[in-house]
Amino acid sequence: MNKQQKQALQALKTARGQVDATIRMLEEGRYCVDVSNQIIASQALLKKANLLILKQHMEHCVAEAFQQGNGSEKIEEIMQILAKITSR
Template identity: 30%
Template structure:
């Protein structure tokens, strides 16, 4: 479960990212300089990674911590390895 404060922050950041994606679409439609387009793509990637980091931290502080306290460590270790692998691509 996502902390309400994190949820608000993440939704605000995602709204900004939507604006960036819309701007990127406009840049491509207007055939802007490739390096400028690639720079915008990089900024969007980094913004999404930032949201992902926040969600992972929340997951560690809540779901994983609770699972470890309840003796469900192996499930959470596997899940974390899967998450780390996916986020590192």
């Protein structure tokens, strides 16, 4: 596992903990704005993890595909992911 994968894994584990805490907050009837802020924090961690994974993918998988002469398929994959990210 490389550095970016380790960072992404840590962000995902932290997000998991935040989601669990957010669920407890909601079950306990905590203030809605506090719950919303926890959700936003979890989303930020998921976004961070996704960007780290995509960076690793581009640096390794996409670069390797271009070296082998078949990078256009990998570019299409990245474009599909970017379309999903930006359509929100």
